[in-house]
Each structure stands twice: as C-alpha cells, then as structure tokens.
Amino acid sequence: MSFFNFFRVLNRKARRSLSGRVKQQSRMSSVSSSSQDVSFTSSTSSSKYRYDGGRRYHGDEKVAYLLPNDNEEDDRMHQQHWLVALAFGSHFDSPVQAELEAGTNVLDSACGPATWAMQMAKAYPNSKVYGTDISERFPDSIKPSNCEFLVHNIVENPPFPNDYFGFIHQRFLLLGIAKKDWPQILAHHLRTLKPGGWIELTELSYAKLVNAGPKAQLTFDTAITVMNKGGMDIDLANNLEPMLKDAGFVNVQTRSFDMPMNHGGKVGELFWDDFQQGYHSARPIWAKIHPDIAAPGTFEKYIEETGEECKQYQTCVPFTRAFAQKPPLA
Numbered sequence: 001m002s003f004f005n006f007f008r009v010l011n012r013k014a015r016r017s018l019s020g021r022v023k024q025q026s027r028m029s030s031v032s033s034s035s036q037d038v039s040f041t042s043s044t045s046s047s048k049y050r051y052d053g054g055r056r057y058h059g060d061e062k063v064a065y066l067l068p069n070d071n072e073e074d075d076r077m078h079q080q081h082w083l084v085a086l087a088f089g090s091h092f093d094s095p096v097q098a099e100l101e102a103g104t105n106v107l108d109s110a111c112g113p114a115t116w117a118m119q120m121a122k123a124y125p126n127s128k129v130y131g132t133d134i135s136e137r138f139p140d141s142i143k144p145s146n147c148e149f150l151v152h153n154i155v156e157n158p159p160f161p162n163d164y165f166g167f168i169h170q171r172f173l174l175l176g177i178a179k180k181d182w183p184q185i186l187a188h189h190l191r192t193l194k195p196g197g198w199i200e201l202t203e204l205s206y207a208k209l210v211n212a213g214p215k216a217q218l219t220f221d222t223a224i225t226v227m228n229k230g231g232m233d234i235d236l237a238n239n240l241e242p243m244l245k246d247a248g249f250v251n252v253q254t255r256s257f258d259m260p261m262n263h264g265g266k267v268g269e270l271f272w273d274d275f276q277q278g279y280h281s282a283r284p285i286w287a288k289i290h291p292d293i294a295a296p297g298t299f300e301k302y303i304e305e306t307g308e309e310c311k312q313y314q315t316c317v318p319f320t321r322a323f324a325q326k327p328p329l330a
C-alpha cells in the first residue's frame with residue numbers, strides 16, 4: 001500500500017472513531033515535549049457546521065474559509081500534499097533538517113487532515129509536531145505518538161508559549177484568510193517561534209494565471225468574485241515575501257513553481273485531478289454566481305472542456321514557497 005493510501009485508510013478509521021463520539025466544545029490536551037511540559041486548550045468549537053449543496057462546511061461566521069471540511073475534501077487535501085511534494089521536490093525548503101533530526105517543536109498551522117504533520121512526525125521521531133485547524137478534521141487517536149492536534153482559529157492568539165517552535169509550516173490559506181488578518185497571524189507566528197527559528201508558507205496566486213484560455217479565466221474570475229467579497233488577497237503567493245518582511249522576519253527567500261494544468265506529465269495530471277475535485281468542492285459557489293454552468297450535466301461538461309482548453313493553452317497556476325527566519329539573538 002502506498003504511503004498516500006496508508007494515510008487515507010488511517011484517516012478514514014480515525015473519522016469513524018470521531019463520528020461515534022460526542023465532541024466537546026473545547027478539549028484540554030496535556031502535552032509533553034522534548035523542551036518543556038505544557039498544557040494547551042483547544043480554543044474554538046468544532047461542532048458548528050453548515051451544509052450547502054450536499055457538502056459540509058465550517059459554520060462559524062467569524063471564519064472566512066470558503067471550501068468544505070468533509071471527507072471528500074480531506075481526500076483532496078491528502079492528494080494535494082503529494083502533488084506539492086512532487087512539484088517542489090521536497091516537503092520543505094527551510095534549512096531545518098539538522099534541528100528536526102536532533103528534535104524540536106514543529107507547528108503545522110491550519111493543518112487540515114494533517115498529511116504533512118504526520119509525514120513529518122514519522123520522518124523526525126525526535127521532534128514533536130503540532131497541528132492546528134479550525135475544523136477537527138485531523139485524526140485524534142490513530143497518529144504518530146509525537147503528533148498532537150488542536151482545534152484553533154489561527155487569527156486568534158495561539159495557546160503556545162513564546163519562543164516555542166523551531167519550525168512553523170503553513171500552506172493554502174488563500175481561500176481562508178482575509179487580507180486584514182494576515183499581519184495578526186504572522187505576529188502570532190513570530191511570537192511563538194524561537195529566535196533563529198524558521199517559518200515556511202506555501203500559497204498560490206489567482207491573480208496572474210499563465211497562458212489562461214477563456215474557460216480557465218472564467219473559473220478563476222468566479223473564485224476572485226467570492227474572494228473579493230471576503231476581503232481575501234487574490235495575489236497572495238506574490239505577496240508572501242513583503243508580508244514576512246513587514247512582520248519582522250529576516251532572511252526571506254522564495255521559490256516559485258508554475259503548476260501545469262492537465263499537461264506536462266505526472267504533476268500536470270495530478271494537479272488537474274486536484275483541480276477537478278476542487279471544482280466539485282466549489283460547486284455551491286458556482287451555483288450562486290453561474291447557475292447555468294453549475295447545472296447537473298452542464299457542470300461536468302464545462303470541467304471537461306476546461307481540462308482540454310488548459311492542455312491546448314498550456315495553462316499554469318503560480319505557486320510560491322516563502323521561508324524566513326525569526327531574527328536570531330545577537
């Protein structure tokens with residue numbers, strides 16, 4: 001069984017164990033770490049859901065996130081994890097390998113179903129990996145023993161001490177965070193990172209597609225309409241560097257990759273598969289903006305034609321990894 005399928009099975013088992021239990025408004029979790037013993041309290045309720053077009057969403061009005069948090073979306077997240085690893089050729093760019101091997105505290109902020117967090121926990125058994133997310137979509141029992149998860153809204157102050165993490169990882173919040181909230185989130189990360197610790201953010205841009213045909217452009221314009229309403233940054237990938245500098249991080253570096261849609265071999269194939277699933281996750285949005293296209297039968301045809309168009313135009317979506325350091329002590 002591939003590693004990807006192994007985690008799909010684990011995650012399904014974990015979800016089954018979750019669904020049979022009454023979830024608490026907030027959960028206390030006692031944590032032992034290599035550096036200190038700390039107690040953390042999950043800060044946000046996970047029990048609020050809303051349903052639209054047969055999909056389940058986070059129901060908290062304070063949370064801007066646009067995509068579902070159901071099993072189908074979790075499967076898409078797992079696959080996207082492997083797509084990104086294949087495209088970038090690694091799970092991270094920050095120079096933290098030696099520290100991870102020796103043992104440090106790692107945060108996967110907005111970890112989703114936690115594929116990255118569990119992969120890192122397994123690869124670096126001396127390190128302790130924490131995952132936080134607004135939805136309790138991570139496994140609570142079937143997981144590496146050096147992995148801990150908490151329900152938390154990352155806009156709010158996280159329940160971690162100052163200077164706690166050696167490495168903070170966060171990705172794909174383009175459709176989740178309003179532009180005005182980014183400085184606050186980065187201030188929390190700066191506070192909880194150790195001096196000299198590294199932060200790494202991966203995002204994509206909806207603002208500047210490469211070689212877009214009319215159907216792909218309409219797809220991104222539809223997303224942009226909703227993102228503008230939520231005050232989100234449609235060019236987030238290209239704004240990571242200035243945002244990190246403004247927040248007080250140093251040694252800011254970036255690496256970009258134009259992700260091919262439905263061309264260019266395995267990466268293009270996987271990304272198109274991810275994108276098609278994304279279409280279905282976003283169908284309730286389409287139903288509001290373009291009800292004609294979202295109609296059953298028409299929507300599937302539209303997706304198929306967009307795939308062909310992307311192949312013909314060689315369309316790509318720009319992704320960027322940005323990594324930076326909390327200023328080391330003098």
Ligand SMILES: C[S@@+](CC[C@H](N)C(=O)[O-])C[C@H]1O[C@@H](n2cnc3c(N)ncnc32)[C@H](O)[C@@H]1O
Pocket residue numbers: 063064065069077078081109110111112113114115116132133134135137152153154155170171172173176177
């Ligand atoms: C696109 S998913 C990416 C998940 C994960 N980072 C990955 O790469 O697989 C975005 C995640 O951010 C979470 N999220 C959105 N807004 C959030 C918030 N304000 N606080 C915490 N998590 C949030 C969502 O629940 C979702 O799991």
